[in-house]
Amino acid sequence: MSETSPRRLDEHLPRIRRELSGASRLLVCLDFDGTLAPIVEEPTDAAALEANERGLETLASEPQVSTAIVSGRALSDVRTRVGGADVYAGNHGLELERDGSVAVHPIARTRAALVDEVCSALETVLEPIPRTRIENKRLTGTVHTRSVPAALRPVVGRLAERIVDRIGGGDLVLSSGKRVLEVGPAIPWGKGNAVELIASDLPAETASVYVGDDVTDESAFQAVEPAGIGVRVGDSRPSAASYRVRSPEHVAEFLEWLDSEVLDAIGRPIDPGSDTLVTTAAGSPAPIERRSSSQADD
Numbered sequence: 363m364s365e366t367s368p369r370r371l372d373e374h375l376p377r378i379r380r381e382l383s384g385a386s387r388l389l390v391c392l393d394f395d396g397t398l399a400p401i402v403e404e405p406t407d408a409a410a411l412e413a414n415e416r417g418l419e420t421l422a423s424e425p426q427v428s429t430a431i432v433s434g435r436a437l438s439d440v441r442t443r444v445g446g447a448d449v450y451a452g453n454h455g456l457e458l459e460r461d462g463s464v465a466v467h468p469i470a471r472t473r474a475a476l477v478d479e480v481c482s483a484l485e486t487v488l489e490p491i492p493r494t495r496i497e498n499k500r501l502t503g504t505v506h507t508r509s510v511p512a513a514l515r516p517v518v519g520r521l522a523e524r525i526v527d528r529i530g531g532g533d534l535v536l537s538s539g540k541r542v543l544e545v546g547p548a549i550p551w552g553k554g555n556a557v558e559l560i561a562s563d564l565p566a567e568t569a570s571v572y573v574g575d576d577v578t579d580e581s582a583f584q585a586v587e588p589a590g591i592g593v594r595v596g597d598s599r600p601s602a603a604s605y606r607v608r609s610p611e612h613v614a615e616f617l618e619w620l621d622s623e624v625l626d627a628i629g630r631p632i633d634p635g636s637d638t639l640v641t642t643a644a645g646s647p648a649p650i651e652r653r654s655s656s657q658a659d660d
């Protein structure tokens with residue numbers, strides 16, 4: 363899928379509501395850092411905004427909604443930071459908790475010892491560089507450079523590359539995210555694959571929404587688009603997501619809007635000719651803003 367500038371979500375709400383209202387269920391997948399929780403200097407201090415916790419809780423209580431947290435953090439870590447979702451994916455989709463059991467990507471499992479070795483070597487080699495922090499997440503590892511003096515960040519990158527090559531050979535790969543370098547197994551598996559797995563458990567008429575802010579969220583946007591909706595938290599840089607919001611505060615507004623403005627329409631068939639919900643056997647017609655094509659918002 364090609365990447366273009368995502369459009370401002372708040373300017374396209376009627377269109378989004380129309381797109382989602384043809385579905386019988388909604389799957390709402392949420393990234394953690396930078397999406398539910400504002401980015402902070404110290405990774406252990408990250409916390410979801412209360413408004414996002416409330417939004418997730420409300421959506422999770424709706425019978426026609428399934429919810430998932432899809433994070434780059436270790437599953438055990440992100441689980442303690444945000445509760446209430448139906449499904450949790452950790453380590454960028456390499457571990458997945460559904461229906462009370464955890465599945466781990468088999469190749470990632472076999473490479474965990476290499477990741478551990480790399481993390482230990484990085485601790486030693488990067489020790490002289492002020493404020494470098496290594497987060498060993500078992501299946502992947504993160505080198506944090508947010509607090510490292512800017513002039514030294516390229517040095518961290520070069521040293522990390524060298525160590526990953528030496529210890530991991532072709533079995534590990536180094537990638538980058540928001541002021542981080544991520545060490546992980548060199549396998550074609552990411553958040554997008556996890557989202558596809560989660561969606562495969564749900565009825566075919568489920569519409570998927572994915573909200574995220576970082577590089578590894580792009581594969582998840584690709585997984586949900588174009589049938590579903592990708593929302594990038596951030597600026598207008600090209601993305602596979604069609605829409606964007608500015609910050610985690612705006613994610614909370616979006617979650618609230620989904621609950622108050624979209625759920626009523628979910629599960630009712632739409633008349634494609636009129637943009638208006640047709641009467642179902644069970645209830646009366648529920649119009650969703652009658653608009654002519656000349657009023658279309660895009």
Ligand SMILES: O=P(O)(O)OC[C@H]1O[C@H](O[C@H]2O[C@H](CO)[C@@H](O)[C@H](O)[C@H]2O)[C@H](O)[C@@H](O)[C@@H]1O
Pocket residue numbers: 393394395396397400401402403404405406408432433434435436497504506508539540541542544576578
């Ligand atoms: O997929 P996510 O849930 O967004 O996780 C991605 C990485 O998030 C964390 O790092 C980021 O957030 C930190 C706290 O705000 C920030 O200090 C850091 O610069 C960000 O890159 C987390 O620590 C990593 O393990 C995740 O991979």
